[in-house]
Amino acid sequence: MTDTIHDLDIRETGLLLRQRKISVPELIRYFLDRANKLEPKIGAFSRLDNKHALKKANSLQSELDRGIDRGPLHGIPVSLKGNIDVGGWNTASNSHIMTQRTPSTDASIVSNLKRAGIVEFGHTTLHELAFGGPAWDTPDDPARNPWDPWRFTGGSSSGSGAAVAAGLTTAAIGTDTVGSIRLPAAMCGIVGLKPTFGRVPTEGIVPLSYSLDHCGPMASSVEDCFQLLKAMTSSEVLQSEYDEFVQLKSLSGIKIGFIDHFYEKDSEVSSDVHRSMERSREIWNALGAEIVQTSLSSLEVYSSCSMTIMLSEALAIFEKDLQDRPYDFGEITRDRLALASFFSSTDYIQANRLKKLLSREMRSAFSDVDFLVAPTFSSEAPDLGEVDKYYILEKPLLTTPFNVTGLPTVNIPVGVSKAGLPLGMQIAAPEGYDERLLGIAKVFEQHSEFPRFRQSQSLPKELVSAEDSRD
Amino acid sequence: MTNNGDNEAAKKEVAKRLKSVGLPAGEGTIAEVMRGLPLIEKIQKCIRRDFAYTDDLSQNGLNGESQ
Numbered sequence: 001m002t003d004t005i006h007d008l009d010i011r012e013t014g015l016l017l018r019q020r021k022i023s024v025p026e027l028i029r030y031f032l033d034r035a036n037k038l039e040p041k042i043g044a045f046s047r048l049d050n051k052h053a054l055k056k057a058n059s060l061q062s063e064l065d066r067g068i069d070r071g072p073l074h075g076i077p078v079s080l081k082g083n084i085d086v087g088g089w090n091t092a093s094n095s096h097i098m099t100q101r102t103p104s105t106d107a108s109i110v111s112n113l114k115r116a117g118i119v120e121f122g123h124t125t126l127h128e129l130a131f132g133g134p135a136w137d138t139p140d141d142p143a144r145n146p147w148d149p150w151r152f153t154g155g156s157s158s159g160s161g162a163a164v165a166a167g168l169t170t171a172a173i174g175t176d177t178v179g180s181i182r183l184p185a186a187m188c189g190i191v192g193l194k195p196t197f198g199r200v201p202t203e204g205i206v207p208l209s210y211s212l213d214h215c216g217p218m219a220s221s222v223e224d225c226f227q228l229l230k231a232m233t234s235s236e237v238l239q240s241e242y243d244e245f246v247q248l249k250s251l252s253g254i255k256i257g258f259i260d261h262f263y264e265k266d267s268e269v270s271s272d273v274h275r276s277m278e279r280s281r282e283i284w285n286a287l288g289a290e291i292v293q294t295s296l297s298s299l300e301v302y303s304s305c306s307m308t309i310m311l312s313e314a315l316a317i318f319e320k321d322l323q324d325r326p327y328d329f330g331e332i333t334r335d336r337l338a339l340a341s342f343f344s345s346t347d348y349i350q351a352n353r354l355k356k357l358l359s360r361e362m363r364s365a366f367s368d369v370d371f372l373v374a375p376t377f378s379s380e381a382p383d384l385g386e387v388d389k390y391y392i393l394e395k396p397l398l399t400t401p402f403n404v405t406g407l408p409t410v411n412i413p414v415g416v417s418k419a420g421l422p423l424g425m426q427i428a429a430p431e432g433y434d435e436r437l438l439g440i441a442k443v444f445e446q447h448s449e450f451p452r453f454r455q456s457q458s459l460p461k462e463l464v465s466a467e468d469s470r471d
Numbered sequence: 472m473t474n475n476g477d478n479e480a481a482k483k484e485v486a487k488r489l490k491s492v493g494l495p496a497g498e499g500t501i502a503e504v505m506r507g508l509p510l511i512e513k514i515q516k517c518i519r520r521d522f523a524y525t526d527d528l529s530q531n532g533l534n535g536e537s538q
Contacts, residue, residue, distance in 0.1 A: 304517035323493035334495075335503045341492045342504075342511050351518050389503070393510040 005030050006167030010076055010224045013170060017064065017075050024064065024075035028057040028119055031077050035122070035168040044143045044163035046082045047089060047123040053077070056119045063117075070117030072227045077121035078113060079169040081160050082140075083130050084215070085204040086110050086120055093206040094138050095128045096328040097321045107204025109173065109215055109232045116231035121169050124159030130175055130208045131156065131314060132333030134387055142384070145188060147421050151381040154184030160218045161188040171219040171228055175205060177212045178306050178392065179376075179399025182411040185218055186376035186424025189413045189450070191441070192218040193225045195434050197406030200232050209313040211355070212306060212403045222412065222442040229434060238435050245439025250288035254440070257294030257369030263378070266299035267396055270379040272417035277375055280414050280425050283447050284373075294365050294372060296401070302358060303396030306404050308351035311340035332389050339393075359405045366430045371440055374398055376424035380417035399426065408434040410441045413450040422450070481505060 005013065005027065016022045022030075032050050039045060060075045080086060083093040085103040087110075092098040106114065114120065125140040127133025133155050134142035143158040145151045146166040153162050157174030161184030164172050174181040176194040185192025193216040200215045207213060217228035230237040263269045263277065284291055296302075315322075315337050322329065322337050329337070365372065375398055388394060402409040407428050414425035427444070429437035485504050489496040 300517055304514040307514055308518055319492075326495040331503075335500060335507065338489060338494050338500055338504050339507045339511055341494060342488065342508065343515070347515055347518060350520070354518055354520070390507050390510055393507065393514070 006034060006170075008170075009221045010072055010170060010219070010227050013076060014072055014074065018069070023057075024061040024119070025054055025057040027075060028053050028077055028121075031121065031169060035163075038166055038168060041149065042144050042146060042162050042166055042168070043141055044124055044159040044166065044168055045079070045122045046092070046094065046125045046140050046159070049089075049122065053119055053121055060117055060119065070115070071231075072116075073113065073231050074117035076118055076171070077169050078118040078228070079121045079124050079160060079163050079172040080110065081130075081157050081172070081174050082123040082126050083175060083206040084110060084123075084173060085206075086123070089123060091123070091206070092139060093129050094126050094133075094140050095330070095333070096139060097318075097325065098206070099139060103204070105204065108201035108234065110204065112201075112234065113173075113228075113231050118231075122163075124157070124163055124172055126159055127156035127180075128330045128333045129206065129314075129318070130177060130180055132330050132336060133158070134384060135330040135332045138330040145381055147187075147189065147381070150384055151421065152187060152384050152387050154187035154377070154381065156180040157184050157192075157218065161185055161190060161192070164188070164190045164218050164220060171217060171224050173228070173232070174216060174218050175202075175208075176214045176216060176399075176403065177208050177310055178403050179397050181214070181216050181218060182376050182399050182409065182424065182426060183397075185411040186413075187381035187422065189416075189422030189424075190218060190220050191222050191225050191413070191445075192216065192411045193229060193434070193438065194402060194409045195229060195233070196408045196431050199235065199408070199432070199434060200229070201234060207317055209310040211309050211313060211352070214403065214406075222410070222438050222445050225410070226435075226438045226442075229438070241433075241435035242439045242442075245436055246442050248443060251284070251440075251443065252288040254289045254371070255369040256284050256289045256291050257365060257372045258291060259294050259296060259372055259374045261295060262299045262374045262398055262401075267378055267398065269375060270417070272380055272415075273375045273378060273423060276415040276423045276425065280373065280444075280448075283444060287443065287447060292369055294369060296361055296365060297358060299396040299398065299401065301354070302401040302404050305351050305354045305358060306397075306400040307393060308343055308347055309355065309404075311336065312343050312348040312351075315340040315343075335389060339390075355404050358401070362401065362405045362407060363430065370429075371437070372428040374401075374426050374428075376411045376426045380419060380421035380423060402426065402428050407431055408437045410437055412441050412445055412448070414448060415450060 160172035
């Protein structure tokens, strides 16, 4: 059993702890050993503090021994994206402009997660400031995709995605401004939730775009994301609404709206993605759901709206540093911010007006359907060398509509490409219906045949052979 | 003006714009910004739509819900 702890979900790991089959320090030592062994190949962490993690593990074990049980996350190793403040930890957001930054207090979500009993396992790497990457001129190099280290990991929560997929941590936290949780989740074959805008507090997280920033969980299962959401948010998360969907024997009466034009007309997607969406359609049908076609504004309109707002707000946040010490930014960040200066104040205002109209449009769509569905990315993870500096501007990103509207959206694995790489699908729900969203995602997850990568025991060998073959 | 002349004029315009907002205007940055500028212009074209005024101001994004 102890050889496969990284394959277990939060509930299964918690069971081992409560049955005294393993202690919290043993659990953490297992993950530290695994992480230290694989980290040179993956580069998922900017900080791994063995001493701190073991000290925290001892303290949490002592609580269990005294009958104090904080709940499902007690003793579970959870890693935090490197733009999330942890008191006393250098939180540089992978930027030379912040290398001296060591906050004294925790981000709100870190306080909430600590209260729930997690072991804060480490800081994961990210694209610079959750914005500029993949880059090699930032403090940390890009995290490598465990499925193939020469493929893009997705971003910007790349370290969180890679760490979960490689089984270096039970779960991780990411942030998502135009897709940064869902894209690495899709490319690494894991589950990633972007909750309703504002549902999870972002205080204590290095901002990129006040209007679009979200924070959410990344894990190997929908159930794990639900447990993390419950702990992260300060508001009540309704177990009953989640259970109501999870326990459904049939999805008869549930309407799933496929936004076909997003991937059939508005953007070029690979034949693998088309096939995965067809397979998804078959699964929903088999579950008894009614599939309808949903039509919205074009993906380009949603994406343009999000890019104008994100770039303008990012420039407003980092303008002073850009002027004072431009070469402390990585080249990708610096050039993207320079481009942002070509937006005018009226562009920003018009984009915000558009945001309201698009939000209303998507809300109206939910009068006809219960959930919306679209692919997460246009293909499997591309070759790392093929990712252009301006890729977020070149083609409309399928993830952006749900940042513009703030609606809860989850990526779940929906299959693999011909090359054997994971593909993801987004499901979105009306505002505030995060519990129902995860409930329906779990039903789908149980009926999809996606092979969980973490159940493979051959990661180190695969990584080594993949690297050797490219040398 | 020749294509080269157009290109030089465009470069100067970009350099001027970057300097006006206090940003670095090195050769490399100018070249990369010029490469990205058509993408920004495409986005601007997409969002600069006709927000016609109607009696119901919420119909053109001027008031209404916060999202």
